[in-house]
Amino acid sequence: MSPPLLVWLAGGALLLGAGFLTTVLPRRRSRERERRVAWSAARAAIDSASVSRDATAERVPEAERLLTRAELIAAERGGPAAARAAADYARRADQLWQAHG
Amino acid sequence: MRRLIPNHVDLLRWALLGVAALVLVVFLLAQRQSVDVSYGQSPAPSTRIEEGAAGELSDATVPSTDEMTALVTADPVVRLPGAIAHWDEQRVREAIGDHDTRILVAPPGLDEAARKRVREVGNATVRVIGTEVSGGAYQAGADTLPGWRAQFATGDVTDQLVTLIARLRKVPAPPDRDDLRWREPSGPELAAVVADLRSDGLHVGAGATLSRVPEAAHTAFPDGAWYVVLPGQPYGEPLPRYGPALTRLAPDRPIVVMYGGWIEYHGPAATDFADLAGASFYTRFADRLSRYDYPQQNVLGAYLHQVTDIRYAGLFDRPLPYRPFDPLRVALPALPWIFAACVAAFLALSVRSLRRSLGGPGDPRRGGSPARLAGLTTLAVEVSLLTDARSNPALTRGIGKLQAARAALDEGLPEPHVRTLLDEAAAELDDTALVVGIASYRPDQYLQGRLS
Known part of the structure; x- marks a missing residue:
């Protein structure tokens, strides 16, 4: 293999790698941030x-059931969708209690 | 300006990627060029010559196999109409001795079917088609320049016949003999030829099958040459030796003399060039020339193509034709390094942009959220001194939200999220202030009071 051919191959591989990293790393980071x-x-x-x-x-009882469900979801951890569901249940429970308070 | 510079850098980064891709495409497309290469890009055509397309088939025909068999039975040597081969009766008779050897001589330029009929004549020991000599499982052909000269200039097949008959009798063949004789051209002959040559560089003898100099002459002899084309010469008579005579008249001019199917070169570099051109041409084409009846036009064309190939092979230190400047050919060796430079720059800029997008917890000046958090926290502490049981949950919830906002701020979570948490905390504190009944503890007013 001649040096120029190596240049083409290595250069192409580096370009692919760089493109992959610049796409994947920020996406992974933004997903992690969204979860947190x-x-x-x-x-x-x-x-x-x-x-x-x-x-x-x-x-x-209705509010207690909602909160328990939210805490169960929170105990299992999970992705952003689970977190949003837990937050939704907790918020509805909060409203119920405040309405009765 | 701070926002403009990253934009320019990003633009440069993608431009570099585009250049790298372009260079790669150019490199890949340029790979096709190496497929079709000949020495010095000789313009002689490399396509093969199609059967019958070059006028090699004559109008000659032969009788049926049975008729020819009958003819051969009646006579040991049968010459069909149009036959051109001749031989030295004495030498052939010596070679035959007292064996019963019958010779069938057919004209050149027969098509495949006619040649098959001739081959099927079973009682003919030796068959001569054109000047191609064959018999039994053997075929005899000349392999030296004098042999080809005798065969193609005068139709002399004596050596081939003698060799073949000796082989058929399984005795050693006598050595080849060059019986061709030359004569100096007479004064009027030479004068007529020279007059033609001086006017247009071409002399065509009566009976020659050539009308004009072939196209290939421009590349074979770019500086012009003289062409003397004579028909096939009668067997047994001396050939007029035009080459040396004309060379004496014009020493610097290439001269091509053609006797029937035999072509000679005279003139500059003749000692090196003539034998090489002749040998390479007849080695390649002698088979076809002996079997077929090509017009001299085509024979000369093929010879000139051969000369072109030899010239472009660079054997004779003749200058090659000018090759135009080709930017691709010049740039090709540099392309990998241009590509490598683009890749390196792109990588560097990628690392930079990656570091920027992944870098630290972000902009340190976060739009006043820390200040608002501090203010609201102070407010919560102050209000907590005044609370009673009814307002307590709202205050506790507000403090919880404030703690969550602080945690989010410490973790470097995005600004909108922190702001949402602070808004919720402010709403709770607002409720608290309403319950407590002190308007100045409402977050909006409290924060404004702190600022002023």
Whole structure:
């Protein structure tokens, strides 16, 4: 193999590798960030709902069921979709408790 | 300016990638060039000559196989009409001795079917088609320049016949003999030829099958040459030796003399060139020339193509024709390095852009979120001194949101998320302030008061 041929092959491989990395790394990072944002929001919503539950005198079974489901989802961890579902349940539970409070 | 520079860098990065791809495509397309290469790009055609396309078939025909068999039975030597082969009766008779050897002589330029009929004549010991001599399983052909000269200039097949008959009798063949005789051309003959040559460079003898100099002459002899074309010469008579006579008249001029199917070169570099051109041409074409009846026009054309090939092979230090400047040919060796440079630059810029997009927790100046967080935290602490049981949950929720916002800020999560959390915390604190009943503790007013 002559040096110029090696240049073509190595250059082509490097170009492919660089294109792959510049596409994959930022995408992976943004996905990770999205996941963390979703879980941050979910945890905040669950905390709020717990506070509301503790402050409400009467029991609201519907809200307790929603919060339990949110906490179950949170306990299993998961992707952004799971986090958004947990946040949604927690927020609805929070609203129910605040309405009764 | 800060936003413009990365844009330019990105543009440069993609431009480099485009250049690299272009160079790669040019390189790949240029690979086709190496497929069709000949020494010095000789313009002589390399396609093969099709059967019958070059006028090699004559109008001659032969009788049926049975008729020819009857003729051969009646006579030991049968010459069919149109036959051109001759031989030295004495030498052939000596070679035959007292064996019963019968010879059938057919004209040249027969088509495949007619040649098959001739081959099927079973009682003919030796068959001569044109000047191609064959018999039994053997075929005899000349392999020296004098042999080809006798065969193609005068139709002399004595050596071939003697060799073949000796082989058939399984006795050693006598050595070849060059019986061709030359004579100096007479004064009027030479004068007529020279007059023709001086006017248009071509002399065509009566009976020659050539009308004009072939196209290939331009590449074979770019500086012009003299062509003397004579028909096939009668067997047994001396040939007029035009070559040396004309060379004496014009020493610097290439001279091509043609006797029937035999072509000679005289003139500059003749000692090196004539034998090489003749040997390479007749080695390649003697088979076809002996079997067929090509017009001299085509024979000379093929010879001139051969001369062109020899000239372009660079054997004689003649200058090659000018080759135009070809930027691709000049740039080709540099292409890999251009490509490599583009790749390296693209890689460097990629690393840069990657580092920018992956770099640190981001812009340190995050649109006032830390200040707002600090303000709201202070507000929560102040309000917490005044709370009662009813407003407590809203304050606790607000503090929880503030903690979440702080955690998000520390983790470097995106600004919109932090802002959403702070908005929720502010809403909770707003509720708290409403319950407490102190308007200045509403977050909007409180923060404005802090700022002023």
